[in-house]
Amino acid sequence: MNKIERLAFVINATKSGAVELADLLAAVAQNHGVTVRMTQDYPIEAGFLEGQDACCVVGGDGTLLSVVPESVSWNIPVFGINRGKLGFLATYSVQEAQDEFENILQGDYCIVNRSILECDTKDGERSLALNDAVIKSADVSRLIGLRVKCGDDLVTDYYSDGIIFSTPTGSTAYNLSSGGPIVMPDASVLTMTPVCPHTLTNRSLVFSGNTELSVELLESAGNPFLTLDGSQRFHGEHHFPFKIKICKKALPLLQPHTYSHFRILRKKLKWGNAEDSNS
Ligand SMILES: NC(=O)c1ccc[n+]([C@@H]2O[C@H](COP(=O)([O-])OP(=O)(O)OC[C@H]3O[C@@H](n4cnc5c(N)ncnc54)[C@H](O)[C@@H]3O)[C@@H](O)[C@H]2O)c1
Ligand SMILES: Nc1ncnc2c1ncn2[C@@H]1O[C@H](COP(=O)(O)OP(=O)(O)OP(=O)(O)O)[C@@H](O)[C@H]1O
Known part of the structure; x- marks a missing residue:
């Protein structure tokens, strides 16, 4: 996929560590020459995602849901780093985000369209x-x-x-x-x-x-x-x-190439005795 050159952050500042994590990732992005814009507004201002290449949400599923209309309106891919409870939609853990962030910026991701x-x-x-x-x-x-x-x-x-x-x-x-x-x-x-x-x-x-x-x-x-x-x-x-x-129209969701919906189901719904259901 395309390299990310302009990245928006939407942060749920009520979640512990969310602002610090966003600041850390924003600094990484800026070191790679990416132009960054950030907001803690809820819901975000109309037009906030205009002209962006992607939107990184730091919060829980509710925070990601809140950017959907704006993301659909400008067709901007969204990915979520979970600082909430479940993180079914905001699927990147903090560790995964830190490990994979530079690859994402380089275009190592895929986009799936989720119906709305x-x-x-x-x-x-x-x-x-x-x-x-x-x-x-x-x-x-x-x-x-x-x-x-x-x-x-x-x-x-x-x-x-x-x-x-x-x-x-x-x-x-x-x-x-x-x-x-x-x-x-x-x-x-x-x-x-x-x-x-x-x-x-x-x-x-x-x-x-x-x-x-x-x-x-x-x-x-x-x-x-x-x-x-x-x-x-x-x-x-x-x-x-x-x-x-x-x-x-659909929501463009940014995912790693390794994304598996069954893995998310096993992990988040605590299914059965599969090895990764509790990790
Ligand atoms: N009894 C219930 O299960 C119940 C009641 C009301 C609302 N909800 C759901 O809450 C959603 C809003 O989420 P929120 O985070 O803003 O509110 P919230 O914080 O009240 O979340 C409800 C729970 O639903 C989870 N969730 C949200 N979207 C999900 C998805 N696509 N798959 C699996 N789990 C998901 C959230 O992580 C959270 O644990 C609504 O769209 C509705 O589906 C569920
Ligand atoms: N940027 C934001 N700033 C302040 N409050 C927000 C923001 N985004 C969402 N909220 C509010 O905070 C609530 C909880 O946030 P969120 O759903 O992201 O966390 P959670 O419920 O802990 O996580 P999850 O939904 O993944 O279980 C949302 O339902 C919404 O009311």
Whole structure:
């Protein structure tokens, strides 16, 4: 791949050691003639990634999720160094980052495109999500009634705690906790998983990647809301119905050539007795 000549750092300064690590890596980059820009803003300012060759996120998965709209908008590859808890998306450990940083700057990396969701609310707001779009009621003790259509075709009506619409990347997040399938990140699909549906038969559905779903509110359930990647929220009935599909654009994710999704699954989900599941 191309050498990195302009590198942006997005730092979650609330994470211990994040600022120091970013300063260290920035100094390495500058010694290699790389132009560096840094921010601790959350979320980052619109336009921050314009003209950059890559974006290095120092924080946890939430920090990486927060740069997704900006990265997609300018098509800037992102990689994350984990200073958070899990680091499922921010997959470089501090040690790996320090060992591999100069190679990355020299172009020794690959880019994979991760599909993202595009959500259009009734009032015309469009938002993107790398993981998921989740609809729930703010009144946690009430069911929410939602009607899902696939194009013009009725899927069914759900009475549940909510519904999670997930990308393959997001399949290992809230979707997984709610019994949804783990999906390989390069699959062109969109999953839908009801949270505690009040029926014996509703399960996750996997739709093809060119599906457009629409979601209607069946009855007022006390302040319904839509959350994208766990942060951006749309409160209220006036946003319904809204539409969800896989976006034509994707998130370019920078990975080492040695990246193995199964290794990440084994390690982060503590799978089985594989030798590397706890390392
Ligand atoms: N019960 C749950 O599991 C639950 C509830 C709410 C939100 N979430 C998830 O949290 C995500 C937002 O993450 P955050 O870090 O900003 O909030 P957070 O700090 O509340 O993180 C929730 C956990 O999800 C992990 N996570 C995030 N993306 C992931 C992915 N693609 N695969 C596997 N694990 C992932 C994070 O590392 C963290 O441990 C949302 O997109 C949603 O999927 C999960
Ligand atoms: N640059 C930032 N500055 C301050 N706060 C941030 C920044 N980026 C994200 N945050 C907030 O900090 C929260 C936690 O950060 P993050 O998700 O990165 O760490 P974590 O939850 O410990 O890690 P992980 O998600 O990998 O388990 C985010 O959900 C978000 O609210």
